[in-house]
Amino acid sequence: MDDSGDKPRSSRSTGSARLTDVARVAGVAPMTVSRALNRPELVSESTRLRVQRAVLETGYVPNRVAGALASSRSRLVALLVPTVAHSLFAEVVQTVMGALSSQGYQVLLGLVGYTPEQEETILETVLSRRPDGIVLTGCRHSALTRQRLKAAEVPLVEIWDMTDDPLDMLVGFSHEAVGRAVAEHLLSRGYRRFGIISADDSRAKLRVAGFVSGLESAGIGEYQLREVGTPSSMPWGREKSAELLDRHALDAIVCSSDILALGVLSEAQSRGLTVPGQLAIMGFGDSSYAAASFPALSTVRIDGAAIGLRAAEHLLQRMAQPTFERAGQVLDVGFEIVDRDTT
Amino acid sequence: MDDSGDKPRSSRSTGSARLTDVARVAGVAPMTVSRALNRPELVSESTRLRVQRAVLETGYVPNRVAGALASSRSRLVALLVPTVAHSLFAEVVQTVMGALSSQGYQVLLGLVGYTPEQEETILETVLSRRPDGIVLTGCRHSALTRQRLKAAEVPLVEIWDMTDDPLDMLVGFSHEAVGRAVAEHLLSRGYRRFGIISADDSRAKLRVAGFVSGLESAGIGEYQLREVGTPSSMPWGREKSAELLDRHALDAIVCSSDILALGVLSEAQSRGLTVPGQLAIMGFGDSSYAAASFPALSTVRIDGAAIGLRAAEHLLQRMAQPTFERAGQVLDVGFEIVDRDTT
DNA sequence: ATTTTCGATGATAGCGCAATCATATCGGCG
DNA sequence: CGCCGATATGATTGCGCTATCATCGAAAAT
Numbered sequence: 001m002d003d004s005g006d007k008p009r010s011s012r013s014t015g016s017a018r019l020t021d022v023a024r025v026a027g028v029a030p031m032t033v034s035r036a037l038n039r040p041e042l043v044s045e046s047t048r049l050r051v052q053r054a055v056l057e058t059g060y061v062p063n064r065v066a067g068a069l070a071s072s073r074s075r076l077v078a079l080l081v082p083t084v085a086h087s088l089f090a091e092v093v094q095t096v097m098g099a100l101s102s103q104g105y106q107v108l109l110g111l112v113g114y115t116p117e118q119e120e121t122i123l124e125t126v127l128s129r130r131p132d133g134i135v136l137t138g139c140r141h142s143a144l145t146r147q148r149l150k151a152a153e154v155p156l157v158e159i160w161d162m163t164d165d166p167l168d169m170l171v172g173f174s175h176e177a178v179g180r181a182v183a184e185h186l187l188s189r190g191y192r193r194f195g196i197i198s199a200d201d202s203r204a205k206l207r208v209a210g211f212v213s214g215l216e217s218a219g220i221g222e223y224q225l226r227e228v229g230t231p232s233s234m235p236w237g238r239e240k241s242a243e244l245l246d247r248h249a250l251d252a253i254v255c256s257s258d259i260l261a262l263g264v265l266s267e268a269q270s271r272g273l274t275v276p277g278q279l280a281i282m283g284f285g286d287s288s289y290a291a292a293s294f295p296a297l298s299t300v301r302i303d304g305a306a307i308g309l310r311a312a313e314h315l316l317q318r319m320a321q322p323t324f325e326r327a328g329q330v331l332d333v334g335f336e337i338v339d340r341d342t343t
Numbered sequence: 344m345d346d347s348g349d350k351p352r353s354s355r356s357t358g359s360a361r362l363t364d365v366a367r368v369a370g371v372a373p374m375t376v377s378r379a380l381n382r383p384e385l386v387s388e389s390t391r392l393r394v395q396r397a398v399l400e401t402g403y404v405p406n407r408v409a410g411a412l413a414s415s416r417s418r419l420v421a422l423l424v425p426t427v428a429h430s431l432f433a434e435v436v437q438t439v440m441g442a443l444s445s446q447g448y449q450v451l452l453g454l455v456g457y458t459p460e461q462e463e464t465i466l467e468t469v470l471s472r473r474p475d476g477i478v479l480t481g482c483r484h485s486a487l488t489r490q491r492l493k494a495a496e497v498p499l500v501e502i503w504d505m506t507d508d509p510l511d512m513l514v515g516f517s518h519e520a521v522g523r524a525v526a527e528h529l530l531s532r533g534y535r536r537f538g539i540i541s542a543d544d545s546r547a548k549l550r551v552a553g554f555v556s557g558l559e560s561a562g563i564g565e566y567q568l569r570e571v572g573t574p575s576s577m578p579w580g581r582e583k584s585a586e587l588l589d590r591h592a593l594d595a596i597v598c599s600s601d602i603l604a605l606g607v608l609s610e611a612q613s614r615g616l617t618v619p620g621q622l623a624i625m626g627f628g629d630s631s632y633a634a635a636s637f638p639a640l641s642t643v644r645i646d647g648a649a650i651g652l653r654a655a656e657h658l659l660q661r662m663a664q665p666t667f668e669r670a671g672q673v674l675d676v677g678f679e680i681v682d683r684d685t686t
Numbered sequence: 687a688t689t690t691t692c693g694a695t696g697a698t699a700g701c702g703c704a705a706t707c708a709t710a711t712c713g714g715c716g
Numbered sequence: 717c718g719c720c721g722a723t724a725t726g727a728t729t730g731c732g733c734t735a736t737c738a739t740c741g742a743a744a745a746t
Contacts, residue, residue: 015496016494016495018701018702018703019702019703019704020702020703028725028726029725029726029727030702030703030704030726031703031704031705031725031726031727031728032724032725032726034703034704035704035724035725038704042723042724042725043724043725044723044724044725047724047725059494061467061470061471061491061494061495062471062702062703063412063471063473063701063702063703064468064471064472064473064703065408065411065412065417065472065473065701065702065703066412066701066702066703066704066731067702067703067704068408068703068731069406069408069409069412069701069702069703069704069730069731069732069733070702070703070704070705070730070731071703071704071705071731072704072731073704074408083437084427084433084436084437085430085433085434085437086433087428087430090427090428090429090433091428093427093452094426094427094428094454097452097454098454101454101465104468106451106453106468106469106472107451107452108449108450108451108452109436109440109450109451109452110449111437111440111441111444122444124404125407125447125449126449127404128404128405128406128407129407129408129449130406130407130408148404151359151402151404152359152404153358233631234631234634234635259631259632262632262635263635265635266635269637287632288576288577288602288632289602289605289630289631289632289635289636291577292577292605292606292608292609292632292636293632293635293636293637294612294636294637361731361732361733362732362733362734363732363733371695371696372695372696372697373696373732373733373734374695374696374697374698374733374734374735375694375695375696377733377734378694378695378734381734385693385694385695386694386695387693387694387695390694390695405732405733406731406732406733407733408731408732408733409701409731409732409733409734410732410733410734411701411733412701412702412703412731412732412733412734413700413701413732413733413734413735414701414733414734414735415701415734687746688745688746689744689745689746690743690744690745690746691742691743691744691745692741692742692743692744693740693741693742693743694739694740694741694742695738695739695740695741696737696738696739696740697736697737697738697739698735698736698737698738699734699735699736699737700733700734700735700736701732701733701734701735702731703730703731704729704730704731705728705729705730705731706727706728706729706730707726707727707728707729708725708726708727708728709724709725709726709727710723710724710725710726711722711723711724711725712721712722712723712724713720713721713722713723714719714720714721714722715718715719715720716717716718716719716720
């Protein structure tokens with residue numbers, strides 16, 4: 001007889017227990033169950049325990065879809081990165097998710113590749129989930145993307161790049177500065193005839209631009225540039241460096257990623273070139289295998305974990321106090337030239 | 344005067360355009376706008392165009408939170424992997440997301456580490472989003488996890504492991520078989536005195552068990568085992584191999600991941616041991632850098648992309664026809680011993 | 687001409703939850 | 717003793733959308 005008062009569940013119902021079911025079992029109002037679960041400090045100890053028991057008894061799993069609609073808080077953060085098949089971004093994903101999940105947020109991951117068009121498409125569907133915050137890789141967005149982000153008025157952190165004019169918050173580093181620093185480093189080592197192998201991606205190109213401007217500051221106007229598609233890979237590095245070495249007398253090759261540099265290293269070894277004696281090689285990223293190659297790869301270390309962590313912190317702060325305006329906050333985490341055995 | 348009939352938006356409203364706003368601008372009923380956007384084949388061409396214009400004019404972004412609540416379809420798939428900071432799982436994430444996003448699904452990523460407890464916690468919050476499908480790494484789940492998954496009645500694919508008794512669908516390979524195959528391979532090469540360095544993770548332990556059983560089949564009962572914590576890293580490999588080599592005369596060391604093997608390789612080189620002459624080394628995973636090490640690392644290739652792709656395909660099929668029962672479907676994608684220069 | 691069919695559109699009613707305000711209870715205090 | 721404020725709980729309403737059924741006009745069938 002204990003369900004004699006129940007209306008039959010509508011045909012649209014999902015079948016699993018709802019808040020009202022828990023409430024009936026616990027002998028309280030639905031609202032009290034909601035509070036017991038979300039704001040336990042507002043209910044008495046005894047009620048909280050009764051609700052807890054009722055939850056176990058009914059096997060209730062809260063429906064956060066409904067909760068999000070009712071409260072306009074999704075507890076969801078969108079994280080948009082080009083790829084996870086690259087240890088640097090994987091590290092960012094790992095740390096961002098660690099920091100956010102400890103605060104009860106879940107992550108909606110979007111892989112946007114390296115083109116603004118993909119970013120635009122993915123952002124649209126992401127915004128339709130009404131995330132409470134967004135972490136976005138890069139600062140170069142399409143006009144539509146910028147407009148949508150502004151209209152959404154959602155806390156936002158751009159990462160992995162640098163600009164004076166962020167959409168909201170920014171945690172990253174200057175790719176141009178990286179390029180210039182690499183140029184200075186290699187010039188100080190005495191290298192003069194440079195090859196460059198770069199991925200066809202806007203941030204890699206910025207680093208190349210910085211590198212070239214560094215060369216020009218030293219009066220060097222000549223260099224050989226080859227572009228490769230994404231994703232970068234060892235074979236790309238081998239192929240392009242073979243092309244470069246066949247046609248030009250070079251004493252150093254600079255790569256837009258460690259994996260390309262490893263390919264160059266293979267090519268050099270297959271040609272019997274001593275490294276760095278006859279050919280110096282420079283990578284980017286300081287991936288876990290950079291130190292493991294033989295000879296150990298000189299590279300540029302980017303602290304992806306720091307970027308992810310600070311980005312998450314900034315976002316959490318803003319999501320906790322949405323009124324406190326701190327737009328325009330910019331953090332440059334820098335980088336470090338790691339001088340191993342290939343330069 | 345054109346808003347004279349509007350009720351003021353309630354204080355709970357979010358401020359952005361809703362379906363009814365688009366409907367008013369387009370001069371149709373809200374339901375027609377919903378259809379024009381989600382089932383365009385059900386509305387006339389002219390209505391569809393008017394709605395399209397109204398959407399642009401209002402800057403409407405659909406609210407899929409509300410849509411999901413109303414339709415009981417979230418268009419969300421939960422993807423639970425131990426970590427993305429490991430190229431094998433990154434590859435899975437990459438391919439699963441590629442396949443799902445092309446069909447309009449978004450991915451809720453969960454990083455569950457290597458313990459059933461974490462999986463349990465994360466699964467609970469994941470289920471509260473009412474995903475349309477779940478991809479779960481591994482087949483060993485806590486009782487509560489199994490119970491919740493069964494109660495949720497959501498299409499599910501377990502990956503990266505093998506069992507006769509999957510919860511629903513399964514795409515993976517047998518870790519024990521990997522271990523046995525590695526044992527046979529090394530035994531056929533003549534190695535007899537083995538060290539094992541394994542991560543403290545249940546699937547790695549299965550591979551160890553398979554390896555040991557392979558040794559025992561050959562009448563070898565002695566071997567040296569060291570466990571390391573997660574995440575595996577080169578320093579762990581170096582440290583544990585140093586310990587092993589100090590105390591035991593070994594002619595081969597088997598590792599539960601390529602990154603550990605690379606550490607072992609460094610240690611061997613630092614001791615002036617020839618590889619594989621004085622010490623053979625075996626990795627697992629065939630990470631991108633395995634072929635790049637010097638000497639190139641012998642390892643076990645797992646086709647993470649194939650696993651991700653097939654898992655996504657199975658899931659899409661089931662989500663499209665939820666009535667068509669195919670529970671119990673199991674796909675073994677196998678593995679391959681990659682015999683490079685360290686064995 | 688009348689009925690049937692079908693495509694297109696609209697009206698209504700929830701989906702499951704939390705914001706909000708109303709109500710009840712209780713001890714402390716003038 | 718009655719009033720006040722704090723604390724605990726409940727009733728109501730609506731978040732924005734889609735399932736469902738009703739309606740309506742026009743073409744097709746009788």
